[in-house]
Amino acid sequence: MKKVDTLIIGGGISGLSAAHFLNKRKIDFLLLESSNTLGGVIRTQTHKHFVLENGPNTVLNNNSSIQKLVNDCELKDKMIFPEISSNSKRYVFHNNNPVAVPLNIKEFFKTPLIPLSSKFKLLCELISPFQFQNTTVYNFFTMKFGKKFHDNLIEPFLTGIYAGNTKKMSIKHCFRNLWLFKKKYKIILIGLIISMKKRSLSFTFRNGLHELIKILEKNLKDKIELNSSVELIKKNGNKYEIVTNTRKTFLCKNVISTIPSFSLSKIIFDDNLSSILKKIDYNPIDVFHFVFKKDDIKNNLNGFGILCKPSDKKNYLGIIFNSKIFPHICSPDYDLFTVLVGGEKQKDILKISKEGLKKIIVNEIKDLIKCSGDLVSSNYFRWEKAIPQYNLIQEELGKSISNFQKKYNNFKIIGNYFSGVSVSDCIQKSELVVDELYD
Ligand SMILES: Cc1cc2nc3c(=O)[nH]c(=O)nc-3n(C[C@H](O)[C@H](O)[C@H](O)COP(=O)(O)OP(=O)(O)OC[C@H]3O[C@@H](n4cnc5c(N)ncnc54)[C@H](O)[C@@H]3O)c2cc1C
Known part of the structure; x- marks a missing residue:
């Protein structure tokens, strides 16, 4: 021994x-x-001139442990941060059109994603703060700020992180910062403002x-x-x-x-x-990488990516616009996209054959980016047990x-x-x- x-x-x-x-x-x-x-x-794959991530695409630079690790590994100079404009924009669908998610309080009060009644409820909390008891994410947001607030903003976002079901997810554990801020400042709006201000940049390295x-x-x-x-x-x-x-x-x-x-x-x-x-629970996720020619793309969405909610009726959970975030991972004439499919709510779609699924998703993504040309290259990876819920x-x-x-x-x-x-x-x-x- x-x-x-x-x-x-x-x-x-x-x-x-x-x-x-x-x-x-x-x-x-x-x-x-x-x-x-x-x-x-963490599974990076290089394919022709492309850097493909089958697992995490970026890491948040938000605590001293990650900074120490990167420094100790002498990788600080090799950290690559996103093009600022890309990092700051994330889209969700609204009436089948991509709309940018609000990233500051001004945008928050202007966005069409949140109905006036929800904005009003948020402001009301300034006068009479409500009790914060643990419940599901769905219950919490629909009860406090209305169903549309949950459906248009919260659900797509959590789908992007956990590929889960908000009717099962715990508000306290999925929104740890919000929970802590609420405990400290009593009012959610203050928590929201602080978390928006404290947003950290994410990064990758040259070769992933x-x-x-x-x-x-x-x-x-x-x-x-x-x-x-x-x-x-x-x-x-x-x-x-x-x-x-x-x-x-x-x-x-x-x-x-x-x-x-x-x-x-x-x-x-x-x-x-x-x-x-x-x-x-862990949910299965399929990861597709698709490459199209830049010249063939008419709808040039500049941002981090787009997230879906079930009522959007898309066959994917979200798309990451990789080459917009990190242009170095792709030849300059092409755009690289990562598409995530499956999760808790779309498990059945993963029963379709890989080729069948690829065809469906390629058509949907071409429709979104208004692409007239053919797919140049693709890659596929399945996680049977991807993200813990x-x-x-x-x-x-x-x-x-x-x-x-x-x-x-x-x-x-x-x-x-x-x-x-x-x-x-x-x-x-x-x-x-x-x-x-x-x-
Ligand atoms: C598709 C996907 C996208 C993601 N995107 C992001 C992102 O963009 N940003 C982000 O920050 N996070 C992201 N995450 C989450 C993040 O990547 C993971 O939570 C994190 O990498 C998990 O690391 P870990 O070491 O805890 O677990 P794992 O990476 O699961 O490692 C566990 C290891 O234990 C080994 N093992 C299992 N059983 C045994 C055993 N009995 N004996 C010995 N070894 C064993 C396994 O082989 C494995 O190597 C993503 C995750 C996935 C799946």
């Missing part, structure tokens, strides 16, 4: 960041990854997000074992015994689990935690993880299925657990 101080399970960005922060402290650790590659859902993974792999390679799936975790006195698919056994003082909830549920020794982890079960999950960690305080659980799904949230949680274990 091999002894190691800290064992990290999973080599996505959460596991690699934890490894990085442990390495900085010169701690003895080992990272076990079940697949033959690192990065988890995998550049970060490649550097981490290079720096940490002696402390990583690929093709090592953890199949059993046992308590052994005040330590843990970890058994892999290759029948290797490790004895360690600390464990950091960064694997998805459905994986951890199968190997964790606590039945209560295991049963809650099993209840976290922040549904009402989050409250119980949070308590369960917290109780577990109180009982086994050298067993840390992080990852993307609670306290933030974004890459930068994952990195921040990783630094935090390393601090908790070693400060």
Whole structure:
């Protein structure tokens, strides 16, 4: 049995960041990854002259952990920020036409997306602030600001992040900042103004997000074992015994689990935690990349992308205008688009064959951008379990993880299925657990 101080399970960005922060402290650790590659859902692919992201496209530069990681990896000079105009515009459909989402309070009160009655309700809250109790996103916004506010603004936005169902999602956990601001300032409008002002820029690297993974792999390679799936975790006195698919056994003082909830549920020794982890839903998503000739496109939508709600009757969840955000990822004569399909509300569409689905989506996107020419190039990737859903079960999950960690305080659980799904949230949680274990 091999002894190691800290064992990290999973080599996505959460596991690699934890490894990085442990390495900085010169701690003895080992990272076990079940697949033959690192990065988890960060999957950059280069195809001809195009940089394609099958997972995250951009990372938010919104906390000190991500900034430290990028600096330590000497990638600061390679960060590429979007063309300002593109980053600031996101569209939703309104009466089948793309309309920009309001990004400041002035635009907010002018936008046709929000009916006058909703704007009035927002202002009324200044005089009589309402109680903020956890409920579904749908209930919260329809009750407080009206159904159109939810349908036109909130639903497309959350579809873009989680591909989920607002009738199941938890307001407290999907809108963590709004919840905190409401607690602090009592009034939602103040929270909205502050979050609009505090918007951070997102970034990528010249050759995509995998550049970060490649550097981490290079720096940490002696402390990583690929093709090592953890199949059993046992308590052994005040330590843990970890058994892999290759029948290797490790004895360690600390464990950091960064694997998805459905994986951890199968190997964790606590039945209560295991049963809650099993209840976290993940939705399937298809990712298409399409390239068209710039000259063939008449409707030149300049922005980050467009998001849909079910009543738009589109067969996709949203489109990212990649080459508008980052012109360097594509040859200058072409435009690259990423289309996300499926999620909780469109699961059935994924039963259509890949070619059939591609045909449907290409026609819809050509109609949107008024493209007269043929598709130049395309790429396809399926995530069977893409994004964890922040549904009402989050409250119980949070308590369960917290109780577990109180009982086994050298067993840390992080990852993307609670306290933030974004890459930068994952990195921040990783630094935090390393601090908790070693400060
Ligand atoms: C399509 C898509 C688009 C996204 N877009 C964005 C975006 O634009 N911006 C953003 O910030 N975030 C985005 N996200 C979310 C973000 O990318 C993820 O939440 C984050 O990368 C998750 O990282 P992780 O390390 O926690 O988990 P993962 O990346 O899932 O890594 C977990 C790792 O654990 C391994 N593993 C599993 N079981 C075991 C086991 N038993 N033993 C050993 N290893 C195991 C897996 O193989 C995997 O490598 C997106 C996600 C998806 C799917």
